[in-house]
Amino acid sequence: MNLAYPLDDTVEINGDKYVLNMAFDNILRLFDLLKDKEIDDVTKIETGLLMLIDDKLDDYSTEEKAEIFSQLFVHAVGKPKKKQLVDLDGNPMPDIPEEDEKVFDFVQDAEYIYASFMHTYRIDLFEQQGKLHWKKFKALLNGLSEDSIFSRVVGIRTAELPSGKGMQKERERLRKLKQKFALEEDDEDET
Numbered sequence: 696m697n698l699a700y701p702l703d704d705t706v707e708i709n710g711d712k713y714v715l716n717m718a719f720d721n722i723l724r725l726f727d728l729l730k731d732k733e734i735d736d737v738t739k740i741e742t743g744l745l746m747l748i749d750d751k752l753d754d755y756s757t758e759e760k761a762e763i764f765s766q767l768f769v770h771a772v773g774k775p776k777k778k779q780l781v782d783l784d785g786n787p788m789p790d791i792p793e794e795d796e797k798v799f800d801f802v803q804d805a806e807y808i809y810a811s812f813m814h815t816y817r818i819d820l821f822e823q824q825g826k827l828h829w830k831k832f833k834a835l836l837n838g839l840s841e842d843s844i845f846s847r848v849v850g851i852r853t854a855e856l857p858s859g860k861g862m863q864k865e866r867e868r869l870r871k872l873k874q875k876f877a878l879e880e881d882d883e884d885e886t
Contacts, residue, residue: 706770713748719832720824811843
């Protein structure tokens with residue numbers, strides 16, 4: 696996101712231009728589609744193309760559709776972040792995916808996110824479906840006030856248990872809160 700320029704939802708791939716549907720709710724449904732284990736990959740690609748550009752690209756082969764969908768998805772959502780390690784001389788070492796602990800889930804935390812947008816910005820996310828751009832949604836999510844319920848829940852999940860003498864009660868209190876707000880296990884990585 697660059698505030699000096701308008702958001703551009705147009706992508707050019709192999710000389711063809713595509714306009715993406717970047718509404719936050721559309722992107723969240725796209726995540727749901729991609730995580731669904733009951734839907735085969737070809738259906739995911741064709742449905743994903745319909746969701747992003749309202750076209751299944753019937754004139755293209757499955758491989759071409761997959762490549763176009765992949766490029767559209769990267770443009771819409773971005774690439775997964777990897778930590779680039781360097782050796783003592785500053786030379787890049789092989790890429791190793793960073794194993795970040797998942798601290799929130801768009802589905803499991805939907806009520807907290809909704810309430811926090813109302814609390815911090817007075818934005819009703821249901822009224823913004825089909826309107827609020829994904830990149831704006833992400834920026835607002837990242838900027839939620841510390842006293843919003845979503846920020847507090849994420850803070851509990853990421854807090855380290857206190858150690859030391861006299862911290863037993865606080866440790867137990869935080870352990871119970873962590874248990875209360877723990878995310879359900881998910882086999883797939885969150886995008």
